[in-house]
Amino acid sequence: MAIAHNPHDGVELAYDSVGEGEPVLLVHGSALSKAIWRGFGYTKALRERYQVISMDLRGHGRSGKPQAQSDYLMDTFVTDALAVLDAVGAAQAHFGGYSVGARIGFSLAVAAPERLLSLTTLGGTFRIQPGSIGRLFFPEYDAALGEGGMPAFVEGWEGTIGQPLDAQTKAAFLANDAPALRAYFAQTEADPAIAEHEIAGICLPSLLMAGTEDRARLADSRRAAELMPNARLVELPGRNHGNTLIPAGPVLDEWLPFLRGQ
Numbered sequence: 421m422a423i424a425h426n427p428h429d430g431v432e433l434a435y436d437s438v439g440e441g442e443p444v445l446l447v448h449g450s451a452l453s454k455a456i457w458r459g460f461g462y463t464k465a466l467r468e469r470y471q472v473i474s475m476d477l478r479g480h481g482r483s484g485k486p487q488a489q490s491d492y493l494m495d496t497f498v499t500d501a502l503a504v505l506d507a508v509g510a511a512q513a514h515f516g517g518y519s520v521g522a523r524i525g526f527s528l529a530v531a532a533p534e535r536l537l538s539l540t541t542l543g544g545t546f547r548i549q550p551g552s553i554g555r556l557f558f559p560e561y562d563a564a565l566g567e568g569g570m571p572a573f574v575e576g577w578e579g580t581i582g583q584p585l586d587a588q589t590k591a592a593f594l595a596n597d598a599p600a601l602r603a604y605f606a607q608t609e610a611d612p613a614i615a616e617h618e619i620a621g622i623c624l625p626s627l628l629m630a631g632t633e634d635r636a637r638l639a640d641s642r643r644a645a646e647l648m649p650n651a652r653l654v655e656l657p658g659r660n661h662g663n664t665l666i667p668a669g670p671v672l673d674e675w676l677p678f679l680r681g682q
Contacts, residue, residue: 421482424475424507426500429491434482435475435504439467442537443510444679445501446474449519449543450556450608451573451601452592453481456518459588461668465676473513475504477520478604481592485600492607497524498531505535514679518542518665526614526644529622538682539626540675543664545640547613552636553605556661562602569598581662589662619647626651627678629671631659652678 424433436454444466446457454474457463466472476483478500479492486492501524505513514537517525522544529539554561557573558580564572574593578584585593628645630638632655645653654674656664665671 422507424503426478426496426503428499429486429496431478431484431486431491431500433475433478433484433500433504435473435507437471437473437508438463439470439472441470443471443473443505443508443513445505445510445513445515446472447501447515447517447521447524448474448477448480448592449521450553450605451480451596452518452589453595455481455592456588456665460665462516462665462672465668465672470514470679471508471510473504473508473510475501479600480596480604485597487597487599487603489603489607489610492604494524494527494611495531498528501528502532502535511535512537514538514540514682516540516542516675517544519544519661520608523548526619526622529624529626530614530618533622533624536624538679539622539624540678541626541628541630541641541644542671543630543634543637543661544628544644545637546619546644547640548608548611549636550609553609562605565598565602565605570594570596570601573598573601586666616643616647619644620649622648623650625678625682627654627675628652629654629656629664629674631656631661631664633658633660634664637661
């Protein structure tokens with residue numbers, strides 16, 4: 421593990437870099453960590469041909485965990501991603517992001533397209549509606565975080581989905597800091613959408629994947645693919661938002677040929 425720093429506020433950004441070849445920057449979803457890419461098999465598959473860079477978002481994993489809502493602006497996440505690319509000496513990289521990682525990818529493609537070779541989104545959207553966090557996890561998530569911390573958050577979500585979380589996801593959740601995650605969630609819901617004309621201006625080769633049961637994000641991914649001149653939509657049959665990434669095989673069957681074609 422290595423550490424980069426946001427050049428503006430100095431927050432530590434933990435990342436891993438393995439393999440050789442064109443860089444691929446991987447960004448996880450809310451309340452998770454960079455460990456999911458290794459745990460679900462993506463790092464192993466990608467490192468055979470690429471330099472795989474996986475980062476912990478601020479407020480997550482082993483990165484710094486500021487506790488003010490203003491520390492989690494989307495522009496700040498974009499700067500964090502660029503700081504990690506700078507730290508590994510990558511002038512450009514392919515980008516792969518899941519959930520909020522996908523939204524960071526859209527934002528990065530708008531703000532600094534010259535730094536990206538391609539964009540892949542998984543369960544992504546370029547806009548978020550009020551109440552989305554509660555619908556994604558469970559309505560009482562904020563109270564659970566405030567009163568019982570991460571164990572209460574995990575218990576609440578397992579109760580909502582009616583089954584235990586997989587070991588990788590549960591471990592990533594329990595490693596989080598509850599006050600930092602509350603601040604992050606609050607700003608996530610407050611973030612404005614990326615305007616459709618800005619999405620239409622993304623000319624990068626793009627692969628937008630979402631599960632057929634992840635209806636809101638599938639609809640948003642379809643809309644983005646309609647707007648973007650070099651984007652292709654892939655529907656992942658039977659997958660909801662939570663299991664977008666697993667199993668990895670069908671995702672990699674689309675992603676690896678896409679990367680090789682760039």
